[in-house]
Amino acid sequence: MKEPSKKSEIEYCKVCRLHHDHGSRHKYFPRHKDLLSTFLDRFRTKIADVRFFLKNPSVLRPQEQSQNRVWCVFCDEDIVELGSSFACSKAINHFASSDHLKNVKQFLSKNGPAMDCIDDFRISEANVATWRRKCQSLGSEDASSFKGSCEQLSGTSNDIHNKLAFKTMDKIENVPAQLINSHHSSDVLPLQYNTNKYQISHSELPGVAHYGSYLNMDSSHLPLHTDPPSNLPGNGFGKHVIPSRSKDYPSSQDQERKQIKGSYSSPGEVGMTSISSSHSSDACGNVHSGAPPPWLDANDGNSSNVQLNQSDMSSSFQAKIPGNTRKLNPNRVGAAWAEKRKIEIEMEKRGQTMNSKVDAEWLPNFGRVWQSGTRKESRKEFEKEKRKLVKTESISTESEPVKIQPYISKRARRETGENGSG
């Protein structure tokens, strides 16, 4: 006699996406095996993409950061490339980490057939080291064009905040550190750095002390770490913030250098940075002096271009409008009437007085309820009825009131007639 199968607890299989009580036997079921192969293949393609970037490191622009994300199915987490300057850098580091390896082993033991494919889902340390070296060499090439990358890194759009911040950052670079220090005594410092979320996150309390201490240091003295970003001191955000200060990311380092030079915040003050006022007063003036804003200044020279552009726009719009009407179905209901009416309206607008007096007797095209036949017939019938109604009304008003007399029989009338004559 067969032994009754053991009743196991209900578990959820990530691969098959269903609950089952098969227990440990589940992973040998053919359906599970099929689904597992597709599941792992999907992940293999993802990791192949990451391996491509491992072999060919490339700079990651901020606008592409959100697109460059990977979901690790073994660790059940989304790896987002926020604040990383090279494509898939976080993903590469994740796949090389020991936690990921542990999770992969666990997954394969629970779901998988064998452990021999474990290397497919992780990146070895050697590969990561070669990748880092490649990044470094790439970074040194980029140092000459760092300004461009700095612009990209500091903001995605060319809005005024970034423009101004960039201008000020340029000027800050030239100002010696002592001048910045001189403003330490004043209580209220002019706002020299845009205080959006990203900037505030940089100057959080644990990091503040670092900034303060770096102020008097030359850029060459900046410490160079080789730790991965997650191990940075004073970084309370895990993976998601502050570009690492390691040698691998010289472009971001330069950006930080600029930020550090430009920012000063007293301990205890959270989220506030200031820059010296000497460079803030530009030759062009500012809001308080009543000077025009920079975008208008730029447009003054291009006003004629702007006008041209506007006329171009209007002509393109006009070109669009007839395009729209051309698209209207010529077979639509009342198309001919509509075209005629549009022409009439246009002529009226131009001032040509047409016979726009609508006939008081005009009636729209209507199919009546109790009529059969064409709509023209129904209109004709209606008009006929109207005429009849008018006639009967007129007749009734014109007729004299009928006199009511008592009935006299023929004999009586004859007798009265004979009596009258006789």
Add this chain to the structure above:
Amino acid sequence: MSSLLLKTLTKKEEIDRIIRDTIDEVLVLRFGRCTDTVCLQHDDILAKSVTDVSKFAKVALVDVDSEDVQVYVKYFDITWFPSTVFFFNAHHMKLDSGTADHTKWVGAFHIKQDFIDVVEVIYRGAMKGKMIVQCPVPPERIPKYNLLYKDV
């Protein structure tokens, strides 16, 4: 309240003008009295939906108590209030809702979406050249009435 949002027409000239000036858009004319409760409900639905359909439809109310308008009341064979008549490019659009009268919608709409669906179906049919369209409202939400032929 809805009369503030929707135009109320009391003269034949006004009706003529609005029919002739509405080009390539559905014109919805409601014939009724603003004091009647069913009319009020109907007007409320119309007023709420007018912005949603504004790109392809116009809505106007016609007061049936006005003398000038009686010719249209007779021409359109309006016996029940509120009655809604649909036009497209000055051509009357018929709506087959399973009732006896295909030339108009009699009664109030139950929900806003019903009205929007009807106007959309009429617009689509008119753009394809159809003068009669199938009503998309389910039968349970179509008001029932008896149509009398010459008071029979």
